Amino acid sequence: MDTAAQLAEQVQEARRRTLALVADLTDEQLIGPYLSIVNPLLWEIGHVAWFQERWALRHALQQKSACSDWDAIYNSAEVLHRTRWKLPLPRRDETLSYMRQVFRRVLDSLARPGISPEQSYFVQLSVFHEDMHAEAILYTRQTLGYPAPALRDEIFADQTSGPTQPIAESVWPKGDRELPGGRFMLGATADQPFVFDNEKWAHPIEIKPFKMARVPVTQGEYAEFVNDGGYRHRDFWSEAGWDWRVAAQATHPVYWKEDTSSTWLRRHFDEWAPLELIFPMVHVNWFEAEAYCAYAKRRLPTEAEWEAAAAAEPDQPRRRLSAGKRLFPWGAESPTAQTAHLGSAWIGGLPVDAHTAGDSAFGVRQMIGNVWEWTGSRFLPYPGFVVDPYREYSQPWFGTHWVLRGGSWATTARLIRNTWRNFYTPDRRDIFAGFRTCAPSD
Numbered sequence: 001m002d003t004a005a006q007l008a009e010q011v012q013e014a015r016r017r018t019l020a021l022v023a024d025l026t027d028e029q030l031i032g033p034y035l036s037i038v039n040p041l042l043w044e045i046g047h048v049a050w051f052q053e054r055w056a057l058r059h060a061l062q063q064k065s066a067c068s069d070w071d072a073i074y075n076s077a078e079v080l081h082r083t084r085w086k087l088p089l090p091r092r093d094e095t096l097s098y099m100r101q102v103f104r105r106v107l108d109s110l111a112r113p114g115i116s117p118e119q120s121y122f123v124q125l126s127v128f129h130e131d132m133h134a135e136a137i138l139y140t141r142q143t144l145g146y147p148a149p150a151l152r153d154e155i156f157a158d159q160t161s162g163p164t165q166p167i168a169e170s171v172w173p174k175g176d177r178e179l180p181g182g183r184f185m186l187g188a189t190a191d192q193p194f195v196f197d198n199e200k201w202a203h204p205i206e207i208k209p210f211k212m213a214r215v216p217v218t219q220g221e222y223a224e225f226v227n228d229g230g231y232r233h234r235d236f237w238s239e240a241g242w243d244w245r246v247a248a249q250a251t252h253p254v255y256w257k258e259d260t261s262s263t264w265l266r267r268h269f270d271e272w273a274p275l276e277l278i279f280p281m282v283h284v285n286w287f288e289a290e291a292y293c294a295y296a297k298r299r300l301p302t303e304a305e306w307e308a309a310a311a312a313e314p315d316q317p318r319r320r321l322s323a324g325k326r327l328f329p330w331g332a333e334s335p336t337a338q339t340a341h342l343g344s345a346w347i348g349g350l351p352v353d354a355h356t357a358g359d360s361a362f363g364v365r366q367m368i369g370n371v372w373e374w375t376g377s378r379f380l381p382y383p384g385f386v387v388d389p390y391r392e393y394s395q396p397w398f399g400t401h402w403v404l405r406g407g408s409w410a411t412t413a414r415l416i417r418n419t420w421r422n423f424y425t426p427d428r429r430d431i432f433a434g435f436r437t438c439a440p441s442d
Contacts, residue, residue, distance in 0.1 A: 050074035060122035182321035220277030241287035286426035300376035340369035408432035
């Protein structure tokens, strides 16, 4: 677990990011229209402070509530999503005042000597929770067509936008990487300082040899599927996927439209621009990824295959997966601007050839950052699962959600690692999610 001083820095950095993400928005934009997939941003930022007070101050440090009446407003486990636009939300100035009060109390507590490991755990939990909501604020801004925020992560201040011209065929990392089979330990190990309950614990699983694409599916590749009538051909879609497509009246990816020359444009926040053909596909749901795979005669990787490709070491003499396991695809070192596109250092994706230094041991690229990647696995508990004190985090969603891995450009670097499991329902395409494919199983 990080020291109290390190935690204090994280608390401050997380709050700076949260406030920066909404600073330019009007009071009206902070409420926004009712949409079933997002929250009012005014509720979102108040909820972040409430969660920090609930777990770091009240639960861990046994301090009194700053405003217990607000449990009825901000407790996401009790307050139905569809009601959040009709709640008596505090005004913007009241919300910011509440956030400052909680923030100061947490920092004051961290400045005192003798903070226990348990107390540190719940402060860390509140930081990670705020990190997740920072990304949610970004995809809410995208969903509502608000301008891109002026945000730049100090950790990745030297990140650049990368090339925007087509990559030469000789250097575009197309094709598959072959991965050997073997016994793999799926999940997190107890020596990691902080893990969520759904990552616990590493357990053996047998993986057959498989072939995985070196890079995610690109916007250009996905456009071929769309142009070939992929959204019209029933054969490419599962029954549930086709039902979603019909109900959603989806004829192309969300945030896409054709211009007068029949060229596809994609909306990036409030601006329309031509597709970035060599950038990873983004804003697709699980059903769309599944349909593309059927079209391309490919498949989604299982969750175990994805983690093995990111974390496993090859055992050369036996040509099997070794017992070794990496924290990140490139090794044990924390992410940098050279290894992964994280932390909103650049608002949007980067080309699929970027970050050669972030390749896994098997040469698979961009498994951390750029876009979340759907897997072919339902979100289920690992063997021996025990729920953490924050009971609502994982357990209610087992069986109804699908697993994503790897993080996106909007994910903070401190949050992500090879074992980190994200999860959403298969109809969600507002998140910064894409996918990569595998060759069909033998």
